[in-house]
Amino acid sequence: MIPSVSYPRYRSVLPLSRSTRVLSGLTLALLIALGWGATTGALGVSPWALLSGEANALSVQVWWQLRLPRLLLGVVVGAMLAGSGAAMQGLFRNPLADPTLLGLASGAGLFVALWIVLFQGSGAASLYGQFAAGFLGALSVCVIVFGLAKRQGGGSAAVMTLLLAGLAINTLAGAGGGLLAFIASDEQLRQLSLWGMGSLTNSLWSTTALALVLIPLALWMLLRSASELDLLQLGETTAHAAGLDAPRLKRRIVVATSLGVGLCVALTGVIGFLGLLVPHCLRLWLGPGHRLLLPASMLGGALLLVVADTLARTLGAPAEIPVGLLTSLLGGPYFLYLLMRRSRSC
Amino acid sequence: MLTLHQAGLLNTPALAPFDGTIRPGELLSIVGPNGAGKSTLLSMLSGFRPSEQGELHLDGKPLREWPITELASRRALVAQQEPLGFDWQVTELVCLGSNPEQALVAELLDDLDLSHLANRSVLSLSGGERQRVMVARGACQLLSRRSPTARDGGLLLLDEPTSALDIGQQQRLMRQLRTWAVQHRMAVVCVLHDLNLAGTYADRVWLMHQGQRIDHGLPHLVLNPSTIADIYSAELQHIEGGPQGKPLLALAP
Numbered sequence: 293m294i295p296s297v298s299y300p301r302y303r304s305v306l307p308l309s310r311s312t313r314v315l316s317g318l319t320l321a322l323l324i325a326l327g328w329g330a331t332t333g334a335l336g337v338s339p340w341a342l343l344s345g346e347a348n349a350l351s352v353q354v355w356w357q358l359r360l361p362r363l364l365l366g367v368v369v370g371a372m373l374a375g376s377g378a379a380m381q382g383l384f385r386n387p388l389a390d391p392t393l394l395g396l397a398s399g400a401g402l403f404v405a406l407w408i409v410l411f412q413g414s415g416a417a418s419l420y421g422q423f424a425a426g427f428l429g430a431l432s433v434c435v436i437v438f439g440l441a442k443r444q445g446g447g448s449a450a451v452m453t454l455l456l457a458g459l460a461i462n463t464l465a466g467a468g469g470g471l472l473a474f475i476a477s478d479e480q481l482r483q484l485s486l487w488g489m490g491s492l493t494n495s496l497w498s499t500t501a502l503a504l505v506l507i508p509l510a511l512w513m514l515l516r517s518a519s520e521l522d523l524l525q526l527g528e529t530t531a532h533a534a535g536l537d538a539p540r541l542k543r544r545i546v547v548a549t550s551l552g553v554g555l556c557v558a559l560t561g562v563i564g565f566l567g568l569l570v571p572h573c574l575r576l577w578l579g580p581g582h583r584l585l586l587p588a589s590m591l592g593g594a595l596l597l598v599v600a601d602t603l604a605r606t607l608g609a610p611a612e613i614p615v616g617l618l619t620s621l622l623g624g625p626y627f628l629y630l631l632m633r634r635s636r637s638c
Numbered sequence: 639m640l641t642l643h644q645a646g647l648l649n650t651p652a653l654a655p656f657d658g659t660i661r662p663g664e665l666l667s668i669v670g671p672n673g674a675g676k677s678t679l680l681s682m683l684s685g686f687r688p689s690e691q692g693e694l695h696l697d698g699k700p701l702r703e704w705p706i707t708e709l710a711s712r713r714a715l716v717a718q719q720e721p722l723g724f725d726w727q728v729t730e731l732v733c734l735g736s737n738p739e740q741a742l743v744a745e746l747l748d749d750l751d752l753s754h755l756a757n758r759s760v761l762s763l764s765g766g767e768r769q770r771v772m773v774a775r776g777a778c779q780l781l782s783r784r785s786p787t788a789r790d791g792g793l794l795l796l797d798e799p800t801s802a803l804d805i806g807q808q809q810r811l812m813r814q815l816r817t818w819a820v821q822h823r824m825a826v827v828c829v830l831h832d833l834n835l836a837g838t839y840a841d842r843v844w845l846m847h848q849g850q851r852i853d854h855g856l857p858h859l860v861l862n863p864s865t866i867a868d869i870y871s872a873e874l875q876h877i878e879g880g881p882q883g884k885p886l887l888a889l890a891p
Contacts, residue, residue: 385723522734526775527720532686533795534735534779535710580724 311584318591322367325595329363329602330355333609361500362492366601367594368507369492369560372552374593377567378574378586379514379545382521384455387575390567391553394437394454394546395461396430400557402465403429404487405472408480422487423499423558430554433461437546490561490616492601503559510552511590513544518582521545525580563616565623566593572630640683640701640713640793640825644692651678654850655691662790662823665816667836667857669829670846671870676829677718677797679846683827684715684795696793710735711783713793716776719769719802725759728752732775738782746774746781749814751807765802773799773811777818784822791824798829808832812839833887834880837861845869858884 331338341351376391383389391397407425440457473481523536531538556563571589578584597615600622604615639661646655653675660666660683668676681687683694685701694701696712704712714735726734732743747753750770760768773796780792796815800808816839819826830836836843837857845853845860847869853860863876866887873890880886 381723385721387723525722525724525726526734527717529681529684529686530715530717530720530772531735532706533684533710533713533715535707537706575724579730580726581730 314578314584314588315591318588318595322591322595322598325598325602326363326367329366329598330359332602333359333605357497358495361497362495362601363598365492365495365500365503365559366598368503369556369563370566370593370595370597371511371590372507372556372593373563373566374570374596375511375514375586375590376549376553378571378582378589379517379521379549380567381571382524382582383542383545385525387572388568391549392462392562392567393458394549395433395458395465396550396553397557397562398462398465399433400426400429400554401562402468404558405469405484408483408487409472409476426558427554430550430557434546434550434554436461437550486614487561489614490563491604491612491614492560493612494559499559503555506555507552510548513548515586517541517544518586521582561616563597564620565627566597566619569623569627570596572627639697639790641695642692643695645682645689645694646691647678647682647687648690651675652849653678653682656851658844658851658854660793660825660827662825663819664841665819665826665828665839666842666844667828667830667840668844668846669831669833669836669861674846675849676846680715680795680797680827680829683793684713685709710779711785711792712788713795714776714779716772716794716796716799718797719765719772722760725761728755728758728760728763728771731760731771732778734775735779736782738778742782743778746778750774751810766804766807769799769802770807770811780824781822791818791822793825793827794818796826796828798831800830800832800835808835815839833861833866837884837886838881861887863887
């Protein structure tokens with residue numbers, strides 16, 4: 293007599309599977325958030341007025357040139373930060389890991405600080421230089437981390453090395469940033485600290501377009517790794533015996549995360565807690581299977597960042613709160629609460 | 639069928655090269671003192687550490703030439719307990735590494751006395767329960783990914799699968815391994831610390847000591863008290879008349 297066994301969470305046999313329901317629900321929520329974000333702000337624009345051409349020229353200009361790229365940037369940056377957080381946590385098999393662990397954010401931060409303090413130009417040139425510097429910083433950290441991972445080959449030692457390398461890079465970048473702040477002028481210091489808090493203010497079509505092309509590419513690389521990340525949870529030797537090429541998986545995730553997160557940091561500064569918080573909460577709800585967790589984290593991250601950015605724009609309008617500050621203020625305490633609940637239940 | 643032709647490892651931990659064959663339908667036990675190279679041997683048999691001397695052949699084809707995914711349908715590994723970061727459900731964990739029929743999962747859970755835990759979080763299980771879940775996962779991988787043309791049930795490698803089990807569960811697991819070996823013509827390789835368990839259930843035994851396979855053959859011949867006392871540096875009492883007339887080894891007080 294064989295008792296009946298219910299199927300795994302992520303492979304429901306219902307006509308509308310659990311994955312479909314969760315992902316379409318999150319997509320709907322994201323669309324609603326986008327609608328809200330599109331119509332509220334320092335300058336309220338109704339979509340009907342835009343479509344029917346009744347809105348005045350200034351509103352149209354603001355909406356197309358500032359609001360829309362900003363919303364889209366929020367979507368891809370949120371998706372990238374949360375998606376790479378989920379992937380990093382899977383890679384390190386540790387629910388507290390996140391992309392900043394690898395030192396990408398701080399590497400990018402150091403390069404941007406260098407640019408602002410040493411080569412500061414003016415206007416657009418300065419802005420593009422800043423993006424390029426951030427991108428370059430993340431990329432060079434990627435090369436260091438990638439080289440270390442490659443030299444170590446497989447084995448759990450490699451994961452440990454990655455973590456320690458990330459720690460060293462974070463410390464180094466922090467010290468470098470401190471030194472730069474020491475020699476910076478007041479104006480530069482203000483610029484540095486604003487960027488460091490993270491915001492979507494610098495969203496123009498020219499830069500957003502870059503993110504709209506490259507970030508989906510990185511997201512796609514992560515999504516392709518979902519079932520391999522599941523296998524990795526068995527430990528490297530067992531996963532190898534179950535058909536996983538772990539070094540290849542690691543390379544793919546490190547490259548995708550470096551590219552995506554490097555670009556995000558260069559464009560928006562450090563937006564805290566999304567990469568840690570979103571996958572963590574979703575895992576409590578959906579379970580640890582990456583085939584659902586990864587896409588859900590991406591949608592959830594996009595949703596959270598669009599909402600947080602709309603709040604950041606409107607709460608103190610016409611002034612603006614850096615959205616990174618807002619996510620950290622909201623995310624930090626909630627995360628502590630989760631940890632406390634977790635330790636109590638253990 | 640896995641054959642070793644003077645296969646060995648050079649670097650630390652080293653493994654002296656030797657010949658050997660693991661046949662479908664048999665339960666082979668690897669025994670030896672701590673640090674004798676049992677787990678190292680297992681990772682060489684699994685292909686995780688490719689042999690640095692000699693060659694291993696699985697079904698007549700060199701092990702290193704098997705594509706990693708194809709190999710996963712012919713051999714599975716149940717390693718010593720690895721910490722799990724996330725709280726998988728028992729059923730989800732059993733399905734990792736394969737895409738099994740629901741009936742197979744239910745059957746395997748039933749075989750290993752896990753049915754009542756099917757929807758439990760793995761992190762809430764005891765060490766022994768979790769160990770049986772991992773054995774079920776290994777068997778599930780082999781049985782569900784088995785190709786219809788395969789002549790036998792493949793190779794199941796287990797590293798101390800009984801280390802956290804009570805004696806009742808030890809008996810159930812060893813009997814189940816024998817059943818799988820016979821029923822699916824599976825080659826089961828089991829690292830064991832309990833010599834009496836090896837003596838009772840294994841068809842053949844490989845005895846490891848200091849990175850060498852020093853003896854192999856029928857359990858009651860290999861596990862003779864003087865050799866065992868010598869390589870384990872233990873004082874033993876030999877009790878005649880154990881199960882099926884096989885002798886038992888016990889520690890002297």
